[in-house]
Amino acid sequence: MHYKLQYLFIFFVMTSVFLGGDGSEPPFTPSPQIDQQLPQVSIHVIGWDGRAWFIGGNTFEVFEDGFAPRPLLVRYNGTFTDMSYQLDIGDRIVDNLVWNGEYWLITHSFHEYGGLTKYDGQHLFEVPLSGEPLSLRVTALDWNGEYWLIGSGYVGYGYLLKYDGVDITDVSFVSPLSAVRSITWVGDSWLLSGTTPERVEKVMNYDGETFTEVEKPEIIGTITNAVWNGDYPLVVSNSDLIRFDGNTFDIVFSDSRISSLAWNGEYWLIGGNGTLTTYDGTTFTDLPVEFTSNVHLEWNGEYWLLGDTTGILKMYDGEEFTDLTPQFVDALNLSPEPSFEPAGELFIPYMYGVVVVVLLLIFSYLLLKKRFRRS
Structure with a gap:
């Protein structure tokens, strides 16, 4: 017994x-770590199309055994409209969006994989990329008035594409760069940065036909971002802000993390890890701390719109900030209660x-x- x-x-x-x-x-029972540290919404990019703002990033859906990102796309023209549900891209995050005067290109990713969506104001279209359905995420793109140049790169391999809105031309095989980190149109040619198949960091000029290497000092590494103001580009490399006149690189500012920069016709506004700094070409001026994480920003001709990766969203007219966060979050289709179904990847x-x-x-x-x- x-x-x-x-x-x-x-x-x-x-x-x-x-x-x-x-x-x-x-x-x-929600994990204390998820409950306390996971933001409801994360802003990764802000753009202006002449009539309205578009805000991209991600929200989170919490499950009983974890959480998963959900894409975020919001339109703002005085009223916030959540368009996220129109993006049929699963668990991907909106990384970037660029307006060319007629339509948006929206990049989205999950880890190293991603895709590209075209939005004309009415419809969303997926743009085919190399390697579909497991295409590498788009790391950089820009428009020159005739076509887009779109690049990708991950651990030494990637692609470089031309896209005119209809047809795609793959120029990867003639490019000396196997992995692309940044692409910027600088008035008469493209400025690209990335690595060669031998994993050597290079900066290149590309006129649409020929690639020419740009000599740079050893201290300048891979350029992760570059913005042209009509006169010269400011480039970001190894947390340094560098002014490039077409021949020489001049480090003008160093910060632990520069997340974004834009030009408004008078000065640059530089976003960092909770920081904002103006630069008029000569003097740097720190603005009051209004954010807590990486800041992303854009100018619309009248004022700046700024957001960070904790979901804070504010307007800045050059003198004072206006907090738009409550209205922004209220407009989102967020579910306050966790789902009781296990996350798909688990x-x-x-x-x-x-x-x-x-x-x-x-x-x-x-x-x-x-x-x-x-x-």
């Missing part, structure tokens, strides 16, 4: 441990766990049955 009780005890303890104590599924490990539990229960039953027969 003693052994019968012993095995019955083991059986019920195992059942309790694996099935939640009373045989039912345990109630969902389905396979979840099923393995179920199989293990079933096998353990069968094993326990056989032990009990054998012991009872001996008794």
Whole structure:
């Protein structure tokens, strides 16, 4: 009898441990780390099309066993309109969006993979990229008035494409760069940065036909961002802000992390990790701290719109800030309660766990049955 009780005890303890104590599924309790550290919304890019702002990034959906990003796309013309539901791109994050005067190109990604969407104000179209359906994420793109130049790069390989809005031309095989990090039109040619197949960092000029290497000092690494103001580009490399006149690179500013920069016709506004700095070509001036993480920004001819990766959104007219965060967040289609379905990417490990539990229960039953027969 003693052994019968012993095995019955083991059986019920195992059942309790694996099935939640009373045989039912345990109630969902949000992870303290997720609950305290996960922002509702993260802003990664802001753009202006002459009539309205577009804000891109991601929100989060929390599951009982984790969380997953959801794409964010919001239009703002005095009223916020959440367009995120129109993006049929799964768990991807909106990384960038650029307006060319007629339509938007919107880049989105999940880890190193991604895609490209065209939006003409009415419809969304997926633009085919090299390697579909597992295309590498777009790391850089710009428009020169005739066509887009679109680049990608990940651990030494990528692609470089021309796109005129209809047709795509792959120029990867004639490019000396196997992985592209930045692309900027500088008035009469393209300025590109990336790595060669030998993983050597290079800066190149490209006139649409020929690539020419731009000599740079050793201290200048891969250019991760560059913005042209009609006179010269400011480029970001190794956390340095560098002025490039077409021949020489001059480091003018250093920061631990520069997340964005834009020109308004009078001065540059530089966003960092919760910081904002103006630069008129000569003097740098720090603005009051209004953000807590990486700032992304754009100018529309009248004022700046700025947002960070914790979802703070503000307007800046050159003198004072106006907080738009409450109206912005209220317009989003956010679900306040977590989903009780497991996250998709955790389905396979979840099923393995179920199989293990079933096998353990069968094993326990056989032990009990054998012991009872001996008794």
